[in-house]
Amino acid sequence: xxxxxxxPGPLSVPExxxxxxxxxxxxxxxQYFMWYRQYSRKGPELLMYxxxxxxxxxxxxxxxxxxxxxxxxxxxxxxxxxxxxTYLCAMSKSGGSNYKLTFGxxxxxxxxx
Amino acid sequence: DAGVIQSPRHEVTEMGQEVTLRCKPISGHxxxxxxxxxxxxxxxxxxxxxxxxxxxxxxxxxxxxxAKMPNASFSTLKIQPSEPRDSAVYFCASSTRGGGSxxxxxxxxxxxxxxxx
Numbered sequence: 001x002x003x004x005x006x007x008p009g010p011l012s013v014p015e016x017x018x019x020x021x022x023x024x025x026x027x028x029x030x031q032y033f034m035w036y037r038q039y040s041r042k043g044p045e046l047l048m049y050x051x052x053x054x055x056x057x058x059x060x061x062x063x064x065x066x067x068x069x070x071x072x073x074x075x076x077x078x079x080x081x082x083x084x085x086t087y088l089c090a091m092s093k094s095g096g097s098n099y100k101l102t103f104g105x106x107x108x109x110x111x112x113x
Numbered sequence: 114d115a116g117v118i119q120s121p122r123h124e125v126t127e128m129g130q131e132v133t134l135r136c137k138p139i140s141g142h143x144x145x146x147x148x149x150x151x152x153x154x155x156x157x158x159x160x161x162x163x164x165x166x167x168x169x170x171x172x173x174x175x176x177x178x179x180a181k182m183p184n185a186s187f188s189t190l191k192i193q194p195s196e197p198r199d200s201a202v203y204f205c206a207s208s209t210r211g212g213g214s215x216x217x218x219x220x221x222x223x224x225x226x227x228x229x230x
Contacts, residue, residue, distance in 0.1 A: 032216050043117075043204055043221030044156070051216065088156060092216075099144055099208070100169060101219065105155035 003027050006089055006104025015113050019076040023089035023104045026070065030102075031094040033065050035074045038086045038106065047087075048074070079111045117222035119205050125228045131193040134225045137186055138207030146206040146219060147180055147190050156204070162188065195229045202226050 006023045013019055021035075031052055036044035048063045050056045050072075056063045062075040072091075076083055086106040092099065118137040126132055138145050146161040160170040165182045173180070177196070182188040192199055206219040 034216070041224075043206075043223050045221065046218045049216045049218075099146075099161060099163075099219075100158060102158075103156040 003102050004089065004091060004104045007107055008105050010108040010110060012110045012112060013079055015079060015081060015111055017079050017111070019079050019083070019109060019111075021074045021076075021087050021089075021107050021109070023072050024070055025072070025091055025102075027091075027093075027102075028067075028070070029093045030091040032092045033063070033072050034090040034092075034101070035061075035063055036088040036090055036103075038088060040085075044088055081111050081113050084110045117205055117207055117220055119203075119222040119225050121225060122223065123226045123228075125230065126195055127230050128196055129194045130229075131191065132195045132199075132227060132229075134190040134203050134205075134227070136188045136190070136205030136222060138188070138205070139220055140186070142207035142209050142220075143185070144208045144210070144217075144219075145182060145188050146208075147188070148204040148206065148221075150202045150204060150224070151200075159190070192227075195227075197229045200227055200229050 004025045034049040035047045037047045038044040050063050050065050053065050053067045060077045064073045086108050088106040089104040090101045092101050120135045143164050147159040148156050150156045159172045160180045161168055162182045180190045202224045204221050204224045206221045208217045208219045
């Protein structure tokens with residue numbers, strides 16, 4: 001079993017839809033949970049991060065972490081065609097190991113106008 | 114700031130040839146990371162440096178791969194000899210020190226698309 005599992009999709013939604021992306025993980029030592037967005041033929045860029053459990057909101061984006069279930073989610077409200085990209089979840093441990101990221105394989109999202 | 118710079122952007126080579134990928138991190142960043150991305154395995158950390166010193170190379174697939182960071186503004190990833198299964202996109206990323214509840218973002222370069230025939 002991989003440490004981080006992510007459904008690769010692809011996921012296709014109409015503009016304005018609510019999008020739900022998620023990852024599961026097996027290593028209880030993970031403390032930092034990130035979502036990266038990667039446009040085609042570009043490098044990943046950080047979208048949001050959460051430390052430990054809880055929710056975090058940034059504009060149309062909400063990240064949730066449920067450590068008891070080892071499950072994280074990213075919600076996108078009022079999705080736009082510009083949100084079309086691959087979304088990668090990533091995780092790391094606390095302390096001196098928080099530089100070593102373990103990524104999910106990514107979910108390809110297309111938002112249709 | 115120009116961001117993380119990688120060269121070349123594309124590399125096509127034949128099996129058995131030596132390949133050298135280059136990276137210039139963001140000025141002032143003291144951590145540098147090399148990743149490989151494939152459809153099958155996703156994005157994987159190969160090695161990372163702190164203050165030019167390799168800290169963790171457990172992700173380097175085999176002895177054919179080597180990485181160096183001779184100074185704070187330059188790093189190389191070398192594959193010798195290259196094999197078709199090395200075909201992938203290789204990313205370099207850099208960051209500053211994090212810790213505690215603070216996460217310091219890793220900034221990724223545009224990647225080098227390597228094809229080994």
